[in-house]
Amino acid sequence: MSSGADFKVTLLGTGTPIPVPGRFGPCTLIEAGQQKILIDAGRGGTIRLYQLGVPIGVIEALLLTHFHSDHTVGIPDLWLTGWLNSHFGTRAKPLRVIGPCGARTLMRNLEKAYAADIKIRVEDEKLPAAGVAVEVEEFGTDGVVHEKNGVRVVAFEVDHGDVIKPAYGYRIEYGGRAVVISGDTRYNDNVVKYGAGADLLIHEVAIVRPELASVPHIQRIMAHHTTAREAGSIFERAQPKLAAFTHIVFLASDQIPPATVDELIEETRQTYAGPLEVGEDLMSFEVGEKVRVSRPGDKEM
Ligand SMILES: [Zn+2]
Numbered sequence: 001m002s003s004g005a006d007f008k009v010t011l012l013g014t015g016t017p018i019p020v021p022g023r024f025g026p027c028t029l030i031e032a033g034q035q036k037i038l039i040d041a042g043r044g045g046t047i048r049l050y051q052l053g054v055p056i057g058v059i060e061a062l063l064l065t066h067f068h069s070d071h072t073v074g075i076p077d078l079w080l081t082g083w084l085n086s087h088f089g090t091r092a093k094p095l096r097v098i099g100p101c102g103a104r105t106l107m108r109n110l111e112k113a114y115a116a117d118i119k120i121r122v123e124d125e126k127l128p129a130a131g132v133a134v135e136v137e138e139f140g141t142d143g144v145v146h147e148k149n150g151v152r153v154v155a156f157e158v159d160h161g162d163v164i165k166p167a168y169g170y171r172i173e174y175g176g177r178a179v180v181i182s183g184d185t186r187y188n189d190n191v192v193k194y195g196a197g198a199d200l201l202i203h204e205v206a207i208v209r210p211e212l213a214s215v216p217h218i219q220r221i222m223a224h225h226t227t228a229r230e231a232g233s234i235f236e237r238a239q240p241k242l243a244a245f246t247h248i249v250f251l252a253s254d255q256i257p258p259a260t261v262d263e264l265i266e267e268t269r270q271t272y273a274g275p276l277e278v279g280e281d282l283m284s285f286e287v288g289e290k291v292r293v294s295r296p297g298d299k300e301m
């Protein structure tokens, strides 16, 4: 079996709407065979690609989980900067966007918003019109949303709250291995169903200190996410080779600081004893017979 170098996942952004420099917005790079796929385009994903030496224009497809802005604000950057005629861009064919119903409206409206820039650059820089075109594929139920050269992506519905619909997670399969990413969700059985036995199960999580737990707007946020104990239960039921957290919602206030990574681990350990990583921006996973983790400290930031 493979060492895993042909199937790699890199967390480009492990954060939330909070604009902290250490955790950019939700964005995950999947490299499977020759294909490079992004899941969500949060703030700063293009900067992380640049740090990895991956030209923005080589992204084969962008998969969207849902329409909260922290997952989509990086789309214009990915789309338009990736089109520029420089070593970091150079997309000459359409950007493929795959997402739940609503993705087409989002992209068509972005095309309207940036129409002046597109017109200017075609005329002035002679950039190819094909490189700024967008091909959108929408889906409305669980199922295969991408299949090419041995890479298969299955979307599955999750539960991000009663009015935050649609919301999906993804299972990516390549060479007999599987990586599952929960998307934004509360505790949800579908993550267990699609994540069962995965090599790598990446889950969102939210944590707040007890002093803040009764504040109404904190309660509302917590009700849209999965607590560490709940995520531990998901991992315990799904039994992945490795479990990892991304989209880490560290809630805090002026007076009450956020929980620490150690506290997040301690909470998760109440329900799960297996292999666990707390994601950091640029942490990567080579998914082979074993899942090999590289930390951002190993790379030049
Ligand atoms: Zn989010």
Ligand SMILES: [Zn+2]
Pocket (backbone or CB within 6 Å): 066, 068, 160, 184
């Ligand atoms: Zn969300």
